[in-house]
Amino acid sequence: MSELLEIAERIVGWAGSGEQVEAVAVHERETEVRAYEGEVESLTVAESSGVGIRVIRDGRQGFAYAGTLEPDALVEVMREARDNLGFATPDEHCSLAVPDGVAPIGMDLYREALLNLSIDAKVQMALDLERLTLSADRRISGVESAEYSDSVSSSAVATTTGIRSTSRETGCFLSAYALAEQDGETQTGFGFSLGRQPGDLDVEATAAEAAERSTRMLGAVKPSSGRMTVVFDPWVSAQFLGIVGGTLSGEAVQKGRSLFADRLGEDVAAPVLTLVDDPTDPAAYTATETDGEGLATRRNVLLADGRLERFVHNSETARRAGTVSTGSAVRGYSSTPGVGVRAVAVVPGDRSPTDLISGIRDGLLIQGVSGLHSGVNAVSGDFSTGAEGLRIRDGELAEPVREFTIASTIQKMLNDVTAIGDDLQWLPMRAAGVTLVIGELTVSGV
Amino acid sequence: MVQVTDMTGGDGAMLDPQVLLDALGVAMATGGEFAEVFVEDRRSTSALLDDRRIEELTSGRDRGAGIRVVVGETTGFAHTADLSPAGLRAAATAASAAARSGGSGVRVVALDAVSGPASALVEILPSDVPKARKVALLERADDAARSRDGAITQVTARYADSQRRIQIANSDGLLTGDRQIRTLFSVSCVASGDSGLQTGRESVGHTIGFELFDRVDVEELAGRAAGRALTKLDAVPAPSGEMPVVVGPGGGGVLFHEACGHGLEADLIAKAASVFAGRRGEVVAAPMVSLVDDGTMAGEWGRYAIDDEGQPAQHNVLIRDGVLTDFMWDRLRARKEGRESSGNGRRQSYRHLPMVRMTNTYLEAGDDDPAEILAGTERGVYVAQLGGGQVNTATGDFVFGMTEAYLIEDGRLTAPIRDGNLIGNGPAALLDIDAIAGDFTMGSPGTCGKDGQGVPVGDGTPTLRVARLTVGGTAA
Numbered sequence: 001m002s003e004l005l006e007i008a009e010r011i012v013g014w015a016g017s018g019e020q021v022e023a024v025a026v027h028e029r030e031t032e033v034r035a036y037e038g039e040v041e042s043l044t045v046a047e048s049s050g051v052g053i054r055v056i057r058d059g060r061q062g063f064a065y066a067g068t069l070e071p072d073a074l075v076e077v078m079r080e081a082r083d084n085l086g087f088a089t090p091d092e093h094c095s096l097a098v099p100d101g102v103a104p105i106g107m108d109l110y111r112e113a114l115l116n117l118s119i120d121a122k123v124q125m126a127l128d129l130e131r132l133t134l135s136a137d138r139r140i141s142g143v144e145s146a147e148y149s150d151s152v153s154s155s156a157v158a159t160t161t162g163i164r165s166t167s168r169e170t171g172c173f174l175s176a177y178a179l180a181e182q183d184g185e186t187q188t189g190f191g192f193s194l195g196r197q198p199g200d201l202d203v204e205a206t207a208a209e210a211a212e213r214s215t216r217m218l219g220a221v222k223p224s225s226g227r228m229t230v231v232f233d234p235w236v237s238a239q240f241l242g243i244v245g246g247t248l249s250g251e252a253v254q255k256g257r258s259l260f261a262d263r264l265g266e267d268v269a270a271p272v273l274t275l276v277d278d279p280t281d282p283a284a285y286t287a288t289e290t291d292g293e294g295l296a297t298r299r300n301v302l303l304a305d306g307r308l309e310r311f312v313h314n315s316e317t318a319r320r321a322g323t324v325s326t327g328s329a330v331r332g333y334s335s336t337p338g339v340g341v342r343a344v345a346v347v348p349g350d351r352s353p354t355d356l357i358s359g360i361r362d363g364l365l366i367q368g369v370s371g372l373h374s375g376v377n378a379v380s381g382d383f384s385t386g387a388e389g390l391r392i393r394d395g396e397l398a399e400p401v402r403e404f405t406i407a408s409t410i411q412k413m414l415n416d417v418t419a420i421g422d423d424l425q426w427l428p429m430r431a432a433g434v435t436l437v438i439g440e441l442t443v444s445g446v
Numbered sequence: 447m448v449q450v451t452d453m454t455g456g457d458g459a460m461l462d463p464q465v466l467l468d469a470l471g472v473a474m475a476t477g478g479e480f481a482e483v484f485v486e487d488r489r490s491t492s493a494l495l496d497d498r499r500i501e502e503l504t505s506g507r508d509r510g511a512g513i514r515v516v517v518g519e520t521t522g523f524a525h526t527a528d529l530s531p532a533g534l535r536a537a538a539t540a541a542s543a544a545a546r547s548g549g550s551g552v553r554v555v556a557l558d559a560v561s562g563p564a565s566a567l568v569e570i571l572p573s574d575v576p577k578a579r580k581v582a583l584l585e586r587a588d589d590a591a592r593s594r595d596g597a598i599t600q601v602t603a604r605y606a607d608s609q610r611r612i613q614i615a616n617s618d619g620l621l622t623g624d625r626q627i628r629t630l631f632s633v634s635c636v637a638s639g640d641s642g643l644q645t646g647r648e649s650v651g652h653t654i655g656f657e658l659f660d661r662v663d664v665e666e667l668a669g670r671a672a673g674r675a676l677t678k679l680d681a682v683p684a685p686s687g688e689m690p691v692v693v694g695p696g697g698g699g700v701l702f703h704e705a706c707g708h709g710l711e712a713d714l715i716a717k718a719a720s721v722f723a724g725r726r727g728e729v730v731a732a733p734m735v736s737l738v739d740d741g742t743m744a745g746e747w748g749r750y751a752i753d754d755e756g757q758p759a760q761h762n763v764l765i766r767d768g769v770l771t772d773f774m775w776d777r778l779r780a781r782k783e784g785r786e787s788s789g790n791g792r793r794q795s796y797r798h799l800p801m802v803r804m805t806n807t808y809l810e811a812g813d814d815d816p817a818e819i820l821a822g823t824e825r826g827v828y829v830a831q832l833g834g835g836q837v838n839t840a841t842g843d844f845v846f847g848m849t850e851a852y853l854i855e856d857g858r859l860t861a862p863i864r865d866g867n868l869i870g871n872g873p874a875a876l877l878d879i880d881a882i883a884g885d886f887t888m889g890s891p892g893t894c895g896k897d898g899q900g901v902p903v904g905d906g907t908p909t910l911r912v913a914r915l916t917v918g919g920t921a922a
Binding site: 036037039040041042043044045046047048049061062063064065066067068070073076077080081083084085087088089091119141142144179186187188222225254255256257259334335336370371373374375377379380381382383384385386388402403404405406407408409442443444445446 | 493496497498499500501502503504505506507508509510518519520521522523524525526527528540541544545577578581599600636638642643644645678684686687688714717718719721797799832833834835836837838840841843844845846847864865866867868869870871916917918919920
């Protein structure tokens with residue numbers, strides 16, 4: 001890790017007079033095992049690294065990156081970044097982050113236990129996952145993929161403005177994608193498990209979940225169109241909350257691309273909804289101590305009891321807005337810092353999903369959505385996605401349904417949230433999931 | 447001694463064949479059926495204009511090698527950014543260990559340089575064009591979009607080019623390479639009105655150099671993006687439910703990409719994770735449907751001389767007159783079936799394993815008249831631009847988005863409608879196609895995602911009608 005910081009510091013040392021320089025250096029080790037029909041289908045072991053350099057002079061920014069840390073490449077990247085700045089439009093707010101005195105919250109995101117896990121043990125987990133998924137139910141006809149993957153990543157940021165930051169994290173992940181078959185019909189379902197070390201992973205539960213989610217879709221029919229109460233399961237709600245979080249980026253607001261731009265301090269959601277972006281929660285899979293500019297991450301309340309409390313900022317959008325960074329710069333080594341939420345979660349309610357469903361006479365439980373990239377317009381707020389799930393009749397889960405869409409607008413949906421479950425669950429994305437009841441969505445089917 | 451002819455068009459072969467041979471030797475040292483070294487050197491430039499400012503010009507370089515070893519049913523894979531002989535040997539050792547060799551003895555490999563299809567000719571290498579000229583395009587687009595109407599409140603314009611050189615050597619003795627140049631330009635606009643914010647996007651991308659801008663007028667492209675956003679300020683909510691859907695020329699490629707393209711990829715077929723498994727030779731679509739995947743289409747976004755396993759790109763007929771003729775294949779899946787790869791083995795970069803992917807997928811032109819198709823549709827939706835899609839190949843259910851669409855009432859286009867998805871089932875939708883026009887057009891450049899890997903793909907269609915799809919709007 002200190003080696004990455006040394007590299008970043010060396011680059012920063014190349015700054016000429018009047019130049020601001022920022023270097024980000026990253027290194028990652030990954031393993032991925034895929035099992036198929038009792039054999040290892042593929043095993044990938046890889047190390048990769050990269051560097052990104054920003055040079056700013058007279059309010060102009062230039063950027064370049066390379067997927068290596070070789071000394072010759074660093075020199076070339078520096079030269080390119082310096083050359084590129086000459087083509088940018090000068091901007092008074094274009095500048096690097098400066099240390100803001102906020103200390104990173106120490107979190108234990110790096111586990112030696114993962115580093116010490118043998119390849120054989122990883123292979124065994126993938127093989128077990130496939131076998132257990134296949135044997136979970138006699139209707140499971142195959143497993144399209146059963147996978148174990150992990151990563152050990154570290155990064156460092158250094159700047160001429162005095163930023164020196166390092167971070168390192170471990171993560172591991174199991175996923176199974178099951179095929180269920182009955183009477184010539186096939187349905188699919190996935191299960192997953194994630195954590196920072198192997199002990200966090202639950203092979204049995206992952207297999208059982210994939211089997212359950214696929215078999216319960218057997219016999220699914222297309223529902224009729226209409227407006228009805230819809231329940232999002234955690235997997236689905238997390239995807240929508242991630243999109244909502246995206247609309248609260250300071251950059252989207254400043255550039256006239258946020259549907260919430262003029263609504264700070266107003267009620268934009270049902271009072272039951274409090275939404276927080278907190279990358280300092282170690283339970284979040286996306287937790288991190290520092291952001292893409294090397295500032296400490298922090299807990300940001302976005303919506304409090306339905307009222308819009310704040311937008312998130314990196315140092316540049318904060319300067320433009322006359323405020324301070326919320327530690328929300330997001331980036332890889334191959335891009336300049338953007339602005340975004342990292343770990344969005346709603347404050348959970350106190351009722352179980354079963355309890356919430358028991359109060360719904362006629363509705364739908366959504367367990368999967370598709371086409372979020374093609375059917376959600378985060379600028380206008382229109383959304384419409386493909387969906388599958390189960391009907392809810394008289395408070396009980398009933399027949400499976402598929403090949404329909406659910407639609408509304410982001411604005412309306414946030415106001416239509418009527419209840420929140422107690423089942424908060426961190427997922428492999430920038431949001432946590434929780435059971436959410438939406439009073440009314442348009443269902444398009446037959 | 448192996449001779450290598452320069453097939454990369456630039457500064458010669460990328461790595462010395464002897465270095466590749468050594469790596470293959472290490473990869474096969476403890477046995478195995480197949481080993482391969484894939485070397486890639488990618489340089490890219492992108493420039494972004496947003497909020498009236500040239501925000502940044504970015505230069506990128508990614509260079510490295512991916513080595514795979516196949517032992518029995520297992521593929522071992524390792525990659526490295528270190529292209530020195532020692533770096534490659536280390537990756538080869540890791541890949542070999544990963545494949546858990548059964549130790550069936552050492553194989554000697556000799557490389558045979560294949561003069562495969564020539565790399566695409568490029569008139570103006572993007573790397574030879576001054577950066578200032580690239581940036582100037584963005585400002586022209588910004589001005590054009592904003593001058594279209596005062597309601598255009600934001601414009602984002604992006605220029606991107608890439609030069610990707612690849613070199614492939616494998617234990618079958620293959621040694622080949624390609625140079626792939628891509629140039630892309632896109633404009634996104636936000637229009638603001640009483641109904642809120644709306645968006646419009648337009649893009650153009652080809653496997654050619656900077657001569658793209660001799661053929662494409664960026665002002666006109668920006669004007670179309672702006673027009674799309676402005677039109678939608680008056681849009682009504684999309685209808686909800688099943689109805690006929692007419693897709694305009696060039697717009698329908700995504701529909702086929704999702705409705706059946708992915709389902710015809712041999713890796714998904716082999717795992718019975720496709721509704722089209724076992725259906726070769728059967729009628730799977732209406733009789734006028736002929737669908738092709740063609741990696742050889744000059745200049746198109748999904749074009750290449752060889753795929754990422756060294757196989758020359760081909761013109762592959764997938765459906766002929768409604769009958770399923772063949773799937774798409776990569777080397778691994780073809781090897782198991784005892785046949786040739788169809789040139790569809792692709793990977794995002796040297797850091798990824800290849801798998802079966804589409805190239806340029808298109809529906810051949812039909813005999814119908816586009817105006818008559820519209821006039822013959824009493825009530826439905828006309829989709830002028832699609833915005834991507836997704837499919838579950840095992841069930842066949844697929845969605846695709848509409849980013850410019852209109853109501854059809856009494857055979858005429860009426861109100862524009864707001865963005866949303868349409869949903870259908872692939873096998874049913876293919877049979878429900880009841881009209882195909884003669885106005886074939888290629889669509890916009892796309893990036894296809896599968897298992898976390900993105901690759902550039904093209905598509906094209908004439909105007910067509912599907913008798914019944916579910917439109918996912920909110921209107922009654």
